[in-house]
Amino acid sequence: MRRLHLLLFSVLLLVSAMFAPLALAGDIVGQYTFEGSNPGSQAKYTGKAMIEKKGDAYLVGWQIGNQELAGTGILQDNTFAVVYIARNNKTEPGLVLYTILPNGMLVGKFTNLGGTSLGTETWTPVSK
Secondary structure, eight states, X not given: OHHXXXXXXXXXXXXXXXXXXXXXXXXXXEEEEEEEEOTTOOOEEEEEEEEEEETTEEEEEEEETTEEEEEEEEXXXXXXXXXXXXXXXXXXXXXXXXXEOTTSOEEEEEEETTOOSOEXXXXXXXXX
């Protein structure tokens, strides 16, 4: 009997470990601070962002200084893809692909339409 309990506990522990990252990835809604660098540049910038769920998709907003960007995202497992554009329409639209880490951080690479190099961003969730 003790062996059966130990086996069941081990199976439950394994199953919960397998699905824990999926549960974390599904809870990306909220506010973030981030640091990034533009394609072809080592200069760093910082900003604030938010993610809001709308139906099966996500609305994403960035603020970098006085520049605002808006995007629409799709979540698949621990990957979050977002197409975006600056609200002033003075830049080309872009695409960013984030990996969602178990600690809730988002680490991404991005480029603009026609781009040939990648920028990076690392998002840190603001405490809820």
